[in-house]
Amino acid sequence: MRGRTDWRREAGPFLALIGLPLAWFLLLILVPLGAVWALSFAINTGVASIEVTGTLANYARTLEPTYLGILLKSLALAGLATLVSLGLGFPVALAIAFAPPPWRTPLLVAVTLPFWTNLLIRTYALMAVLRDEGLVNRVVAALAPDLAPLPLLYHDVAVVVGLVYVHLPFMVLPIFAALDRMDRSLIEASLDLGAGPLATIRHVVLPLAGPGIRAGVLLTFVPALGSYLVPDLLGGPGSQMIANVIERQFRRADDWPFGAALAFVLVYLTLLALALLAPRRPAARA
């Protein structure tokens, strides 16, 4: 491309542009994360004192069956929530992308509307809908008075429902963006050349929406994996996720080094997910 600047030759303007975000990143992300990372190699030496010794004992403890089991369960719950979000989010994104133009903005606003409310409020609202004497069960009781209230809260399924509810917009928006950019004539060509609507979606739309789907999966899975509020409020006696255990290390158990190690296991897993799922950069051109 002509007129493209090379940052190596124009370091001054480049630094001026990148300096502030870089300082922000270093000061507010890398430094605190580094401190927690150092903490994960530390031991408790007293009621409120910690010494960084370089020990790996905290990481060894994260591999004990109890914690490994909780980690696997968190991966499973977050994975399931991501799959359900994809199943719900793709048709929604498709519908919005192909809706008549005057409808699109209101539909997109509707998708992002829940973000206007705090996560805690949204989760409590969901509890008010699902609890034994909640909205759903009141309707059920009105229709079938003999039925016991449906147990909709306080188990793993409720956690998945909550995770999907909270993270669905993160799935819909990137897929919508990908579909919106798509060249519509490709779909017309596919339909003209004899492919049915399903075959067209499978062989034309899905591959073109690929980057959007990957971004949506990543944006849903990563925060779902670290969810704390949803399992805490909607979960049952067994539905703790890894973030709940991390929270307890920093508070109740007062074992910051172990909590830091657990938190960093989550960071390592997130980086792995990023490496596997991040959109590939096109090969460098000369």
Place this chain on the structure above:
Amino acid sequence: MRFDRRRLLGGAGALALSLTACGRAERRLYFYNWDTYIGATTLDDFRAATGVRVVPSFYATNDELFAKLRAGNPGYDVIVPSNEFVTRMRLAGMLQPLDLSRIPNLRNIAPEFLTADYDPEPRHSVPYTWLVSGIGYRRSKVDGVPDSWKWLFDSDRYAGRIALVAEAADLIRLGAKYLGRSLVGVDEATARAVAALLIRQKPRIRAFHDDNGQDLLLAGDVDLALEYNGDMAQAIAEDPDLAFVVPREGSLLNADTLAIPKGAPSPDLAHEFINFLLDAEVGAGIARTILYPTPNAAARARMPDRYRTNPVIFPSGPGMAASEWGRFEGPERWRLFDELVTAVRAA
């Protein structure tokens, strides 16, 4: 409203006065407390009496308080730690010794609360309320009085309608009480026996709650919940179908206290504020709002009968006689309890 010049001038004068008041630094006191744990007018009364504005902020657990102050006091003057955390925070060097000569209202406190194992001389805390764990339940859904921990820990009678606290140390120690042991000095074998009991009971437990068991009861999500007497007294005031009992095996007694963390910006004001809270009339105002049992004998004497003889606020009977004060027994014990409860929940 008629709008004349005199009124206008008066208004301008008042405005000018309030502007100068803003310009002068108003004295402030930073009070870190549990939510809904102070009288309805207490802070305003203190401001009226002294001109000091009390700025409240809130925590939900002792652990939150401890974690917040652990890396240094971010600017709180008065905090309300429970007795076990008074011991723990003293060990960690986080509390200031109190100058009792500046808290003359300490004479209002009942003698049995004046000395305490959790806070030996020199005192670093004064008692604010006390509390006992027990079973909150819905009368219409439970047969008789569920006066044993069995109904929570070791029975399928109320399967799916039980809520326990998430607090690991409380669960393990109350389980030890059910097994007939003391809740002080629970050894590892007993703790593991309690964990095994809880794993067996887990399918019948609906939720582990963070001190909001009374809300689960009020909402009808559960019919039995492990809760504190004060929280249940507040809930019963809303819904008379709820009740509270201290199980006959005995339970866990705790106190919430007033203390001054090291590094408090205004320790003098903090002493003044603590003394104010221990005043008989002020203490009665607090008790009227929060319905927790007060160790303040002078304040209790000013309360109506329905508080003084309320069996939820001041329980009696075999359960109370068998109850013991909780103690902080070192961080390793707490970590073991937490690890066991984490395993229970993962099982």
